[in-house]
Amino acid sequence: MADKTTIIVTGATRGTGLAILRKFLQSGFDAAFCGTKKDSVTKVAEMLRLEFPDAKIAGYTARLDIKNDADSFSKNALDFLGGCTVLVNNAGTFLPGSILSEEAGVFENLWQVNVSSAYHVSRAVVPSMYEQQRAHVFNMCSIASIAAYPNGGSYCISKFALLGMTKLLREELKPRKICVTAVLAGATLTDSWAGSGFPESRFVLPENVAELMFSVWNTNKHACTEELLIRPLEGDI
Numbered sequence: 081m082a083d084k085t086t087i088i089v090t091g092a093t094r095g096t097g098l099a100i101l102r103k104f105l106q107s108g109f110d111a112a113f114c115g116t117k118k119d120s121v122t123k124v125a126e127m128l129r130l131e132f133p134d135a136k137i138a139g140y141t142a143r144l145d146i147k148n149d150a151d152s153f154s155k156n157a158l159d160f161l162g163g164c165t166v167l168v169n170n171a172g173t174f175l176p177g178s179i180l181s182e183e184a185g186v187f188e189n190l191w192q193v194n195v196s197s198a199y200h201v202s203r204a205v206v207p208s209m210y211e212q213q214r215a216h217v218f219n220m221c222s223i224a225s226i227a228a229y230p231n232g233g234s235y236c237i238s239k240f241a242l243l244g245m246t247k248l249l250r251e252e253l254k255p256r257k258i259c260v261t262a263v264l265a266g267a268t269l270t271d272s273w274a275g276s277g278f279p280e281s282r283f284v285l286p287e288n289v290a291e292l293m294f295s296v297w298n299t300n301k302h303a304c305t306e307e308l309l310i311r312p313l314e315g316d317i
Contacts, residue, residue, distance in 0.1 A: 091171030
């Protein structure tokens, strides 16, 4: 069991994942994270160590759509931290398209990145949480998990599936008093929306998501927020 609170975040070299890392590090957590690009992982790890010199921080390069990478990352993160208090399955990707016309392989790619990654990392990490007095799993779902939309294609399919997996994990972990939360965020100001032409005011900010997730963590001694639904103030784009 870890001596202090620890967090593992997948896909955390930018955007919402990085904002989550920062928020929990600000509150005294130690952290391990991963990204797909070695240079980005190294840069973020060095930046965070300067920003939070009292924290233990490790970054790993991993392709979580590959099971061996997901297993290796999980083992390395647990060995480094000594356990896990909060797991955030944030790794994911977006590709627009339609079921009947998107290119061959898009479905398999999005399924592996958006669903299989969370499945394999959860299987590897969650058993280490059993002895924690408090523990929490966050799966980064999407508005696309509850509302299909044109040109959503395999992305919507994968996010619907991730929400279903989250609901099942919640049921499985109730006896162990481990909270599981689906984070259902609408349009968030990340690189995915670069060049969209919409003003910043039409988006949820990554820091908004991180703040709300930390608030949910703070309430889980007596209550589990099963779904955290976050939309832009003016509604969905």
